[in-house]
Every structure is written in structure tokens, then in C-alpha cells.
Amino acid sequence: MKLQIEDSELVRDYISGDEKALEVLINRHNQRISSFIYSKVLDRDITEDIFQDTFIKVIKTLKKGSYSEEGKFLPWVMRIAHNLIIDHFRKNKRMPMFEGNDDFNIFSVIGDDKLNIEKQIIKDQIDSDLKELIEELPDDQKEVLLMRIYKDMSFKEISENTGVSINTALGRMRYALINLRKIIEKNNIVLTN
Amino acid sequence: MEKIYTKHVGKNKFFKACPETVRFLLDYSRSLHVLEHEEFQFESMLN
Known part of the structure; x- marks a missing residue:
């Protein structure tokens, strides 16, 4: 018969x-x-992790001599583990952890807004090509388009600045876009990012 | 009904902390020393 030493011992x-x-x-x-x-x-x-933290507490308490053999060892350890489990859930409630799986990856919906180097180069190239295309437009159309797109002015402000009616400014903008499309199609230019 | 039963399948599974965790705890215990000075207690880790 194998004798088992008591926990208390x-x-x-x-x-x-x-x-x-x-x-x-x-x-x-x-x-x-x-x-x-x-x-x-x-x-x-x-x-x-919780098992480890539980026994770290046990070790510290025993080494500091704070343990009193009032109850049994195992229920005492279980109580420590139970309290740490509650702490774990409280912590997670404050800061919930989200884990993705094979069907859903959080990084597919949360992304860095910054363009990567390749996309930035493409964007710069498109901006530069577009500026050259705008230079091909008649002056009155070019003026309205620059004010609207690059200076973010309203058509009312454009009409006041250029001395033409709002309808004329709208018309020039419309023709500017039609002509830009024509130039792009004629020269087979691809402007996509 | 099946869903209610299958939801709790893993609950009563036996689990044991791995030997590495146990080893860490034993090493931690060996290295931890509590020094007492008057009414103060100081923890020190000795390698």
C-alpha cells in the first residue's frame, strides 16, 4: 500500500x-x-497563463508565511484560480479581444489608410498625366475645371471670379470633362490606380 | 436541441498544464527569496 503524504504536510x-x-x-x-x-x-x-499566475500567488504567499492552514490547500488554490479567472473576464470585458478565423480576417476590413509605395507612385503618375491633359483644354474650360477640382470652389464662386453666369460655368465644366474623356480615349490613356 | 448539447462538449475535458509551465514554476520558486527586515518583507529573485 502506497502512503500518500498529506497536502498540509x-x-x-x-x-x-x-x-x-x-x-x-x-x-x-x-x-x-x-x-x-x-x-x-x-x-x-x-x-x-492562469494556472501559472495561480501558483505564482501560491508560492509568494507560502514563502512570505502568509498562509494559514485554516482550510485545505486545494480549495484555497482553487479560490485563487477562481479569482484570477474573474479578473481575466473583467479585463477582457474592458478590452475585448477579437480573433479572426479562416472565413473572416479583421485586417480585411480594418486597413491602413496610407497608400503603399507602389500605389503612391501610380497615384503620382496619374496626377502628373492628368495635369498634362488639362493643359490641352481650351483656356476658359481649363480655368473652370482648375477652380472646381483643385481649388474646391463652388460654381457660384467660380462665376463671381470669372465674371460669367453660373450656367456658363457649369457648361464650361461639362465641356471640359467631355473633352478630357475624348483626349483620353483618343490617346488610349489608362488612368486607374 | 443538438446545438445546446454540442455547445458544451469541451467543458468537461481534462486538461493538464504542460511540463514547461510546471518547470517554470519550480524554477521561479527556487529563485524567489523573501527577506524580512523589521516589519517589511522584500522579494528578491536570485539566479
Whole structure:
């Protein structure tokens, strides 16, 4: 018959400096405590973390001599684990963790607004080509288009600045766009990013 | 009904902390020393 040393005795030995006693205690209760944590958090890595934090608390309390053998060792450790599980859920409530899966990746909807180097070069090229195309337009149309697109002026402001009616400014803008399209089609220019 | 049962399948699964975690705890325990001075306690980690 194999005699099992009581937890309380192992705790006493550990407090007296026997490190081997801790190993016995951890191995004896590993499955019970880990399974308890896992049943609550349902995540292997989090279970390992909480198990580790639980025993770090146990070790500190025992080494500081703050442990009192009022209850049993295992229920005491379970209480520590339980409190740490609650802390874990409280922390996650404040800062919920989102994990993607094979069907959905968070980075497909949250992206960096900045263009990458390649797209920036393409955009610069398009801007430069467009400026050259605008130079081909008649002066009155070019003037309205520059004010509208590059200076972000309203048609009312354009009409005041150029001394023509709003309708004329609108008409010039319309023809400017039609002519730009014609030039682009005629020269087979591709302006896409 | 199936969904209600299948939802809790993993709940009673046995789980054990891995040997690395246990090893870490034992090493941590060996390196941790608590020094007492008057009413103060100081923790020190000795490698």
C-alpha cells in the first residue's frame, strides 16, 4: 500500500525550504486545477497563463508565511484560480479581444489608410498625366475645371471670379470633362490606380 | 436541441498544464527569496 503524504504536510515542508514538496503538490493537483480553469475559459493558452499566475500567488504567499492552514490547500488554490479567472473576464470585458478565423480576417476590413509605395507612385503618375491633359483644354474650360477640382470652389464662386453666369460655368465644366474623356480615349490613356 | 448539447462538449475535458509551465514554476520558486527586515518583507529573485 502506497502512503500518500498529506497536502498540509507538504505545505509545511515547502515552507521549511523543501522545494521538492512544491513539485509534488503541483503534480498532484495539476489536472484538477487546470481542468477547472479550462472549463471556465475554454482556451488552452489562457488556462496555462492562469494556472501559472495561480501558483505564482501560491508560492509568494507560502514563502512570505502568509498562509494559514485554516482550510485545505486545494480549495484555497482553487479560490485563487477562481479569482484570477474573474479578473481575466473583467479585463477582457474592458478590452475585448477579437480573433479572426479562416472565413473572416479583421485586417480585411480594418486597413491602413496610407497608400503603399507602389500605389503612391501610380497615384503620382496619374496626377502628373492628368495635369498634362488639362493643359490641352481650351483656356476658359481649363480655368473652370482648375477652380472646381483643385481649388474646391463652388460654381457660384467660380462665376463671381470669372465674371460669367453660373450656367456658363457649369457648361464650361461639362465641356471640359467631355473633352478630357475624348483626349483620353483618343490617346488610349489608362488612368486607374 | 443538438446545438445546446454540442455547445458544451469541451467543458468537461481534462486538461493538464504542460511540463514547461510546471518547470517554470519550480524554477521561479527556487529563485524567489523573501527577506524580512523589521516589519517589511522584500522579494528578491536570485539566479
